[in-house]
Amino acid sequence: MGPPRIELLRVKNSLQTQLSLLEKIQEIDIEVTRIGKERESYPKKKELIDEEVSRLEAEVDSMLAVKDELERQRAATESEVTVWDEKIKKNEERLKDIKNEKQYKAIGKEVNTATKKKTEMTREVVRIGKLLETKCDELDNTKERLRQKNEECGAIEAEMNQLTAEWEKVLAEKKTERDAIVAKVSPDILRRYELIKDKRNGTGLVVARDGTCQGCHMSIPPQLYIQLRRGPDELIVCPHCHRILYVDKRISV
Protein backbone atom coordinates (compact mmCIF):
# COMPACT_ATOMS: atom_id res chain seq x y z
CA MET A 1 0.00 0.00 0.00
CA GLY A 2 1.87 3.02 -1.31
CA PRO A 3 1.03 6.68 -1.02
CA PRO A 4 -1.15 6.79 -4.23
CA ARG A 5 -3.59 4.34 -2.67
CA ILE A 6 -3.83 6.48 0.45
CA GLU A 7 -4.37 9.53 -1.73
CA LEU A 8 -7.21 7.77 -3.59
CA LEU A 9 -8.81 6.79 -0.30
CA ARG A 10 -8.62 10.39 0.87
CA VAL A 11 -10.30 11.58 -2.36
CA LYS A 12 -13.01 8.95 -1.98
CA ASN A 13 -13.69 9.85 1.60
CA SER A 14 -13.80 13.51 0.83
CA LEU A 15 -16.17 12.93 -2.12
CA GLN A 16 -18.38 10.85 0.13
CA THR A 17 -18.41 13.72 2.64
CA GLN A 18 -19.16 16.22 -0.11
CA LEU A 19 -22.09 14.13 -1.30
CA SER A 20 -23.55 13.87 2.17
CA LEU A 21 -23.17 17.64 2.60
CA LEU A 22 -24.87 18.10 -0.77
CA GLU A 23 -27.66 15.85 0.45
CA LYS A 24 -28.17 18.15 3.43
CA ILE A 25 -28.13 21.21 1.17
CA GLN A 26 -30.73 19.58 -1.05
CA GLU A 27 -32.96 18.79 1.94
CA ILE A 28 -32.79 22.48 2.89
CA ASP A 29 -33.43 23.59 -0.70
CA ILE A 30 -36.48 21.35 -0.97
CA GLU A 31 -37.88 22.73 2.29
CA VAL A 32 -37.19 26.31 1.18
CA THR A 33 -38.95 25.64 -2.15
CA ARG A 34 -41.90 24.07 -0.32
CA ILE A 35 -42.22 27.13 1.92
CA GLY A 36 -41.93 29.40 -1.13
CA LYS A 37 -44.77 27.56 -2.89
CA GLU A 38 -46.95 27.62 0.21
CA ARG A 39 -46.24 31.31 0.58
CA GLU A 40 -47.14 31.97 -3.06
CA SER A 41 -50.38 30.04 -2.74
CA TYR A 42 -51.79 32.44 -0.14
CA PRO A 43 -52.07 35.65 -2.17
CA LYS A 44 -53.74 33.55 -4.90
CA LYS A 45 -56.21 32.11 -2.39
CA LYS A 46 -56.92 35.61 -1.06
CA GLU A 47 -57.28 36.97 -4.58
CA LEU A 48 -59.97 34.37 -5.34
CA ILE A 49 -61.88 35.32 -2.19
CA ASP A 50 -61.51 39.05 -2.99
CA GLU A 51 -62.92 38.42 -6.46
CA GLU A 52 -65.88 36.58 -4.94
CA VAL A 53 -66.44 39.46 -2.49
CA SER A 54 -66.48 42.00 -5.37
CA ARG A 55 -68.85 39.80 -7.36
CA LEU A 56 -71.24 39.46 -4.41
CA GLU A 57 -71.06 43.21 -3.69
CA ALA A 58 -72.05 43.94 -7.29
CA GLU A 59 -74.85 41.37 -7.02
CA VAL A 60 -76.16 43.02 -3.82
CA ASP A 61 -76.07 46.43 -5.54
CA SER A 62 -78.05 45.26 -8.56
CA MET A 63 -80.51 43.41 -6.31
CA LEU A 64 -81.02 46.59 -4.27
CA ALA A 65 -81.75 48.45 -7.51
CA VAL A 66 -84.34 45.82 -8.47
CA LYS A 67 -85.90 46.05 -5.00
CA ASP A 68 -86.09 49.86 -5.24
CA GLU A 69 -87.68 49.64 -8.68
CA LEU A 70 -90.29 47.12 -7.49
CA GLU A 71 -91.11 49.27 -4.46
CA ARG A 72 -91.54 52.26 -6.75
CA GLN A 73 -93.82 50.23 -9.06
CA ARG A 74 -95.88 49.01 -6.11
CA ALA A 75 -96.34 52.55 -4.75
CA ALA A 76 -97.36 53.82 -8.22
CA THR A 77 -99.87 50.98 -8.63
CA GLU A 78 -101.23 51.59 -5.12
CA SER A 79 -101.89 55.25 -6.01
CA GLU A 80 -103.66 54.09 -9.16
CA VAL A 81 -105.91 51.90 -6.98
CA THR A 82 -106.68 55.00 -4.90
CA VAL A 83 -107.43 57.04 -8.03
CA TRP A 84 -109.89 54.43 -9.38
CA ASP A 85 -111.41 54.05 -5.95
CA GLU A 86 -112.05 57.79 -5.73
CA LYS A 87 -113.61 57.73 -9.20
CA ILE A 88 -115.96 54.93 -8.13
CA LYS A 89 -117.01 56.80 -4.98
CA LYS A 90 -117.53 60.05 -6.87
CA ASN A 91 -119.68 58.36 -9.54
CA GLU A 92 -121.69 56.45 -6.95
CA GLU A 93 -122.35 59.80 -5.30
CA ARG A 94 -123.49 61.26 -8.62
CA LEU A 95 -125.83 58.30 -9.21
CA LYS A 96 -127.90 59.48 -6.23
CA ASP A 97 -129.17 62.58 -8.01
CA ILE A 98 -129.55 61.22 -11.52
CA LYS A 99 -132.64 62.29 -13.34
CA ASN A 100 -132.77 60.20 -16.51
CA GLU A 101 -132.05 56.68 -17.70
CA LYS A 102 -129.44 57.78 -20.26
CA GLN A 103 -127.27 59.53 -17.65
CA TYR A 104 -127.75 56.62 -15.26
CA LYS A 105 -126.44 54.16 -17.86
CA ALA A 106 -123.47 56.34 -18.72
CA ILE A 107 -122.39 56.73 -15.11
CA GLY A 108 -123.07 53.06 -14.41
CA LYS A 109 -120.70 52.19 -17.28
CA GLU A 110 -118.01 54.48 -15.82
CA VAL A 111 -118.38 52.81 -12.42
CA ASN A 112 -118.01 49.38 -14.04
CA THR A 113 -114.87 50.40 -15.89
CA ALA A 114 -113.37 51.97 -12.74
CA THR A 115 -114.21 48.85 -10.70
CA LYS A 116 -112.53 46.62 -13.28
CA LYS A 117 -109.46 48.87 -13.28
CA LYS A 118 -109.35 48.94 -9.49
CA THR A 119 -109.52 45.11 -9.33
CA GLU A 120 -106.83 44.82 -11.98
CA MET A 121 -104.55 47.28 -10.16
CA THR A 122 -105.18 45.61 -6.78
CA ARG A 123 -104.10 42.27 -8.29
CA GLU A 124 -101.03 43.99 -9.68
CA VAL A 125 -100.16 45.33 -6.21
CA VAL A 126 -100.37 41.76 -4.83
CA ARG A 127 -98.29 40.36 -7.70
CA ILE A 128 -95.57 42.99 -7.19
CA GLY A 129 -95.71 42.39 -3.43
CA LYS A 130 -95.05 38.65 -3.88
CA LEU A 131 -92.24 39.31 -6.33
CA LEU A 132 -90.76 41.82 -3.92
CA GLU A 133 -90.87 39.26 -1.13
CA THR A 134 -88.95 36.73 -3.27
CA LYS A 135 -86.42 39.37 -4.28
CA CYS A 136 -85.94 40.42 -0.64
CA ASP A 137 -85.29 36.79 0.36
CA GLU A 138 -82.73 36.46 -2.43
CA LEU A 139 -81.13 39.71 -1.34
CA ASP A 140 -80.88 38.48 2.26
CA ASN A 141 -79.23 35.25 1.08
CA THR A 142 -76.72 37.13 -1.02
CA LYS A 143 -75.95 39.52 1.84
CA GLU A 144 -75.33 36.52 4.10
CA ARG A 145 -72.99 34.95 1.53
CA LEU A 146 -71.16 38.26 1.28
CA ARG A 147 -70.83 38.43 5.07
CA GLN A 148 -69.36 34.90 5.12
CA LYS A 149 -66.92 35.70 2.31
CA ASN A 150 -65.77 38.84 4.12
CA GLU A 151 -65.22 36.75 7.21
CA GLU A 152 -63.23 34.20 5.16
CA CYS A 153 -61.16 37.03 3.74
CA GLY A 154 -60.32 38.31 7.23
CA ALA A 155 -59.45 34.79 8.40
CA ILE A 156 -57.09 34.12 5.51
CA GLU A 157 -55.38 37.48 6.05
CA ALA A 158 -54.82 36.66 9.74
CA GLU A 159 -53.55 33.19 8.82
CA MET A 160 -51.24 34.66 6.21
CA ASN A 161 -49.78 37.17 8.67
CA GLN A 162 -49.17 34.49 11.27
CA LEU A 163 -47.61 32.10 8.76
CA THR A 164 -45.44 34.84 7.22
CA ALA A 165 -43.81 35.38 10.60
CA GLU A 166 -43.22 31.62 10.96
CA TRP A 167 -41.93 31.24 7.40
CA GLU A 168 -39.51 34.12 7.80
CA LYS A 169 -38.12 32.58 10.98
CA VAL A 170 -37.68 29.14 9.37
CA LEU A 171 -36.20 30.62 6.18
CA ALA A 172 -33.64 32.61 8.20
CA GLU A 173 -32.69 29.46 10.12
CA LYS A 174 -32.42 27.45 6.91
CA LYS A 175 -30.23 30.11 5.33
CA THR A 176 -27.81 30.10 8.25
CA GLU A 177 -27.75 26.32 8.21
CA ARG A 178 -27.18 26.21 4.43
CA ASP A 179 -24.44 28.85 4.49
CA ALA A 180 -22.55 26.84 7.10
CA ILE A 181 -22.73 23.68 4.97
CA VAL A 182 -21.96 25.48 1.70
CA ALA A 183 -18.70 26.74 3.27
CA LYS A 184 -17.55 23.10 3.48
CA VAL A 185 -18.51 22.10 -0.06
CA SER A 186 -16.22 22.42 -3.04
CA PRO A 187 -17.46 25.31 -5.22
CA ASP A 188 -17.23 23.12 -8.34
CA ILE A 189 -19.43 20.43 -6.89
CA LEU A 190 -21.88 23.02 -5.56
CA ARG A 191 -22.06 24.73 -8.96
CA ARG A 192 -22.78 21.44 -10.70
CA TYR A 193 -25.45 20.64 -8.17
CA GLU A 194 -27.09 24.07 -8.61
CA LEU A 195 -27.06 23.78 -12.42
CA ILE A 196 -28.64 20.33 -12.42
CA LYS A 197 -31.12 21.31 -9.71
CA ASP A 198 -32.39 24.26 -11.76
CA LYS A 199 -32.85 22.08 -14.83
CA ARG A 200 -34.30 19.10 -12.96
CA ASN A 201 -37.22 20.47 -11.01
CA GLY A 202 -35.35 21.17 -7.78
CA THR A 203 -33.42 17.91 -7.40
CA GLY A 204 -29.79 17.86 -8.39
CA LEU A 205 -28.84 14.84 -6.34
CA VAL A 206 -30.54 11.45 -6.27
CA VAL A 207 -30.12 8.11 -4.63
CA ALA A 208 -29.26 5.08 -6.70
CA ARG A 209 -30.93 1.96 -5.39
CA ASP A 210 -31.24 -1.59 -6.78
CA GLY A 211 -29.39 -0.51 -9.90
CA THR A 212 -31.92 2.22 -10.62
CA CYS A 213 -31.75 6.02 -10.49
CA GLN A 214 -34.46 7.09 -8.04
CA GLY A 215 -34.83 10.40 -9.85
CA CYS A 216 -35.88 9.13 -13.29
CA HIS A 217 -36.37 5.43 -12.40
CA MET A 218 -34.16 4.28 -15.25
CA SER A 219 -31.55 1.54 -14.94
CA ILE A 220 -27.98 2.55 -14.32
CA PRO A 221 -25.40 0.62 -16.37
CA PRO A 222 -24.02 -2.15 -14.09
CA GLN A 223 -20.42 -0.96 -14.36
CA LEU A 224 -21.42 2.50 -13.16
CA TYR A 225 -23.53 1.08 -10.36
CA ILE A 226 -20.65 -1.07 -9.11
CA GLN A 227 -18.44 2.02 -9.14
CA LEU A 228 -21.08 3.89 -7.11
CA ARG A 229 -21.39 1.12 -4.56
CA ARG A 230 -17.65 0.95 -4.20
CA GLY A 231 -17.46 4.65 -3.54
CA PRO A 232 -16.61 6.72 -6.60
CA ASP A 233 -13.48 8.84 -6.90
CA GLU A 234 -15.31 11.35 -9.08
CA LEU A 235 -18.90 12.62 -9.39
CA ILE A 236 -21.12 10.17 -11.22
CA VAL A 237 -24.23 11.47 -12.94
CA CYS A 238 -27.23 9.49 -14.15
CA PRO A 239 -26.79 8.85 -17.90
CA HIS A 240 -30.53 9.49 -18.40
CA CYS A 241 -31.50 12.48 -16.23
CA HIS A 242 -27.98 13.79 -15.53
CA ARG A 243 -28.54 14.17 -11.80
CA ILE A 244 -25.65 13.51 -9.45
CA LEU A 245 -25.93 9.95 -8.13
CA TYR A 246 -25.05 8.70 -4.70
CA VAL A 247 -25.58 5.53 -2.74
CA ASP A 248 -27.30 5.85 0.57
CA LYS A 249 -25.13 3.69 2.85
CA ARG A 250 -27.94 3.42 5.39
CA ILE A 251 -30.16 1.64 2.85
CA SER A 252 -27.97 0.18 0.15
CA VAL A 253 -25.04 -1.38 1.99
Ligand SMILES: [Zn+2]
Ligand atom coordinates in the same frame (compact mmCIF):
# COMPACT_ATOMS: atom_id res chain seq x y z
ZN1 LIG B 1 -31.78 9.53 -13.52
